[in-house]
Amino acid sequence: MNFPRINRRHLLGTGLVGSWLGLIGASASAALATSSDTPKGHSPHAAGSMMTVGDVDPASNGFDPHSILTDWDRGVTSVDSDGRTVREFLITAEDKEIEIAPGVLFSAWTYNGRVPGPTLRVTEGERLRIVFRNNGSMPHTMHFHGIHGASMDGLTGAGEVEPGGEFTYRFDAYPFGCHLYHCHSIPLKRHIHKGLYGGFIIDPDPDLHPDLDPQAIAIARSRQHGTPENAIWQEMVMVMNGFDTNFDDENEVYAVNTVAHAYAKQPIAIARDRPVRIYLINITEFDQINSFHLHANFFDYHDHGTTLAPTSRTIDTVMLCQGQRGIVEFSFAGFEPGRYMFHAHQSEFAELGWMGHFEVVA
Amino acid sequence: MRQILRIAGPFLMIVLVAIGFVQLDPLAVLRGNAPPVEKLTIELAQINQGELKLRLRAESSEAMSVAQVQVDGAYWKFEQTPPGPLSRLRTAWITMNYPWVQGESHHITVLTNTGATFDYAIDVAMSTPDPASSLGWFLGLIGLFVGMVPVTLGMLFFPALRAAGPGIMAFVLALTMGLLAYLFVDTLSEAQDLAEKSAETLSIRKVVWLVALVTAVGLFMIGRRLGAGSGNGRGPAMLACAIALGIGLHNFGEGLAIGGAFASGAVTLGSFLVIGFTLHNITEGIGIVAPLTDQRPDLLMLCGLSALAGLPAVLGLWVGVQAFSTHWAAIALAVGAGAILQVLIEVGLLIQRRYLDSAAPQPLSSLLVGGVLGLVLMYSTSLIVTV
Numbered sequence: 001m002n003f004p005r006i007n008r009r010h011l012l013g014t015g016l017v018g019s020w021l022g023l024i025g026a027s028a029s030a031a032l033a034t035s036s037d038t039p040k041g042h043s044p045h046a047a048g049s050m051m052t053v054g055d056v057d058p059a060s061n062g063f064d065p066h067s068i069l070t071d072w073d074r075g076v077t078s079v080d081s082d083g084r085t086v087r088e089f090l091i092t093a094e095d096k097e098i099e100i101a102p103g104v105l106f107s108a109w110t111y112n113g114r115v116p117g118p119t120l121r122v123t124e125g126e127r128l129r130i131v132f133r134n135n136g137s138m139p140h141t142m143h144f145h146g147i148h149g150a151s152m153d154g155l156t157g158a159g160e161v162e163p164g165g166e167f168t169y170r171f172d173a174y175p176f177g178c179h180l181y182h183c184h185s186i187p188l189k190r191h192i193h194k195g196l197y198g199g200f201i202i203d204p205d206p207d208l209h210p211d212l213d214p215q216a217i218a219i220a221r222s223r224q225h226g227t228p229e230n231a232i233w234q235e236m237v238m239v240m241n242g243f244d245t246n247f248d249d250e251n252e253v254y255a256v257n258t259v260a261h262a263y264a265k266q267p268i269a270i271a272r273d274r275p276v277r278i279y280l281i282n283i284t285e286f287d288q289i290n291s292f293h294l295h296a297n298f299f300d301y302h303d304h305g306t307t308l309a310p311t312s313r314t315i316d317t318v319m320l321c322q323g324q325r326g327i328v329e330f331s332f333a334g335f336e337p338g339r340y341m342f343h344a345h346q347s348e349f350a351e352l353g354w355m356g357h358f359e360v361v362a
Numbered sequence: 363m364r365q366i367l368r369i370a371g372p373f374l375m376i377v378l379v380a381i382g383f384v385q386l387d388p389l390a391v392l393r394g395n396a397p398p399v400e401k402l403t404i405e406l407a408q409i410n411q412g413e414l415k416l417r418l419r420a421e422s423s424e425a426m427s428v429a430q431v432q433v434d435g436a437y438w439k440f441e442q443t444p445p446g447p448l449s450r451l452r453t454a455w456i457t458m459n460y461p462w463v464q465g466e467s468h469h470i471t472v473l474t475n476t477g478a479t480f481d482y483a484i485d486v487a488m489s490t491p492d493p494a495s496s497l498g499w500f501l502g503l504i505g506l507f508v509g510m511v512p513v514t515l516g517m518l519f520f521p522a523l524r525a526a527g528p529g530i531m532a533f534v535l536a537l538t539m540g541l542l543a544y545l546f547v548d549t550l551s552e553a554q555d556l557a558e559k560s561a562e563t564l565s566i567r568k569v570v571w572l573v574a575l576v577t578a579v580g581l582f583m584i585g586r587r588l589g590a591g592s593g594n595g596r597g598p599a600m601l602a603c604a605i606a607l608g609i610g611l612h613n614f615g616e617g618l619a620i621g622g623a624f625a626s627g628a629v630t631l632g633s634f635l636v637i638g639f640t641l642h643n644i645t646e647g648i649g650i651v652a653p654l655t656d657q658r659p660d661l662l663m664l665c666g667l668s669a670l671a672g673l674p675a676v677l678g679l680w681v682g683v684q685a686f687s688t689h690w691a692a693i694a695l696a697v698g699a700g701a702i703l704q705v706l707i708e709v710g711l712l713i714q715r716r717y718l719d720s721a722a723p724q725p726l727s728s729l730l731v732g733g734v735l736g737l738v739l740m741y742s743t744s745l746i747v748t749v
Contacts, residue, residue: 049459052430052437103429103475245477351436
């Protein structure tokens with residue numbers, strides 16, 4: 001956003017000539033002193049006023065940021081001749097107009113009609129088959145952050161799919177962690193910021209790590225979807241994104257999971273005494289970094305989620321560059337129930353939509 | 363009957379062609395699914411205690427909707443009156459409770475439903491003054507010093523002018539022409555500056571030229587009918603009135619500019635600035651009475667002329683500090699430019715009649731020097747008061 005700057009030369013010149021004060025000058029300052037109202041810094045109105053106006057209807061938008069938090073796509077499993085689990089997904093790219101802030105429509109390119117795309121959740125070591133159909137108007141790919149061969153990399157010439165075409169990405173799920181996928185067609189910036197990205201979570205499989213100690217095994221189990229150890233965790237995915245609505249290579253709207261202020265207007269309910277795990281992914285285009293800040297509490301952070309022990313302990317702000325992601329773990333056990341804010345600690349992003357609340361209930 | 367058909371025929375054809383074109387829609391192939399380019403002008407901002415108000419004018423070919431408003435890079439709750447989509451050239455106010463800071467800049471971005479953005483900058487925030495307040499009286503005083511006082515001071519040269527010989531008189535009338543030429547250019551360019559800030563679709567720049575021309579031609583014709591150009595007794599008085607009116611409209615523009623600059627914080631109204639304006643406008647008083655030297659105007663008439671030329675500056679200041687519509691102000695100034703153009707012609711004709719075509723012509727050099735001096739005087743004094 002470029003704003004015209006006030007012409008200082010004029011100010012300077014008139015200020016100099018104006019300093020010769022006489023009768024009229026004196027009455028001028030007197031009149032000004034009485035008439036200019038100094039606004040109150042914090043009127044009761046102002047606190048709740050910094051907010052988008054209106055609500056986005058999830059039904060008409062086709063996806064709900066509140067469901068996106070937890071609607072893991074587990075695909076369809078089968079067992080191959082080697083006895084290994086094969087997990088297959090069907091992803092379709094399509095052009096779709098989505099509402100990214102109340103009343104603001106964005107001509108998005110989507111995976112499965114939603115932004116972010118489905119959160120693919122698999123277990124370490126599984127054989128993955130991702131069938132990718134392109135019903136969009138442009139060539140697209142799915143480039144996974146994971147371990148795979150060059151032909152499966154999802155680049156132009158390696159798994160790029162023309163409109164109407166189909167390609168199946170095949171690779172094994174390694175390493176465990178919190179990852180992502182996104183379109184890698186060119187121009188890259190546009191294919192990403194138009195909405196082609198999603199979470200790709202590989203849960204650790206303790207059976208593949210026989211040398212783990214019991215405590216590490218327990219941690220690994222707690223991260224494995226569907227286990228009793230995992231069930232007590234309140235898990236959610238947050239994809240930090242932004243939207244450049246006027247094509248000036250700067251974002252007008254920031255959010256987690258697309259819809260500005262979605263979790264500010266309708267807080268995320270948290271059971272106070274159960275631990276919280278956030279799969280946090282930054283795919284914000286145009287800005288060098290994004291961040292996550294939790295109010296009134298501290299968390300442990302696993303960068304990329306590829307370790308069972310935290311890479312940072314007891315922090316309340318974490319900074320991620322584009323494509324960087326990690327696992328945030330904390331608990332509100334014993335806390336006073338109420339609303340706890342979380343947001344990017346770039347105030348700019350927070351004020352443009354990337355802000356929300358946890359509603360902690362005892 | 364046949365006559366009616368002759369007139370109605372072309373109109374009927376126009377309607378048929380229009381209906382046919384819309385029905386067949388030959389341009390459909392060009393349209394694709396590209397959305398219409400959106401255009402929105404933020405015409406004015408009003409700053410009240412804890413509140414910002416903006417007037418928007420839609421300029422797209424199709425109706426557009428304001429979806430969100432950012433103030434200083436943050437989404438802010440707002441109310442739109444009247445609500446709903448804005449069709450072409452419609453206006454609406456948006457109001458936000460905002461803790462703006464006295465003397466600092468604030469930036470506003472309006473997002474439409476397509477995500478297009480339109481920016482507006484408040485360079486230096488201060489409350490929009492209320493003319494009914496003490497500030498109103500103070501501004502009135504400034505207006506008097508900018509308009510009335512210099513014109514009246516200039517008119518004090520009247521006895522001296524009467525006593526002067528025809529050589530000096532010719533020189534003074536030529537000086538008046540130079541002054542008027544300056545005022546014409548100044549008023550017109552001020553009108554164009556305001557037109558630039560107006561909604562583009564209204565084409566105010568064109569309107570300014572047209573209004574100025576129509577005013578000049580109209581006043582010229584009225585003046586002829588009333589005898590301004592004739593050598594009889596009423597002529598010079600009419601001409602003086604016309605000059606006073608033109609100068610008055612120019613001074614309205616001057617008041618507008620000072621008021622606007624004051625409200626936006628771009629200028630401090632120091633004494634020197636006001637005295638500068640007084641000096642700048644003294645020549646105007648001389649110009650008004652120049653055609654009257656062979657007359658015996660009474661005091662009432664002189665006061666009337668001075669009020670006609672000077673008081674509009676007060677009005678201009680009052681309007682200028684408000685959030686005013688730039689397009690209406692531009693049109694008012696265009697009327698002023700037209701009025702000045704008319705008196706410029708009339709004074710030219712008077713000089714020709716009295717000093718060039720007459721039995722005792724005055725030297726051309728003195729007329730040329732007078733004219734150029736008028737321009738130089740106005741231009742050089744304007745340098746100290748540019749707002």
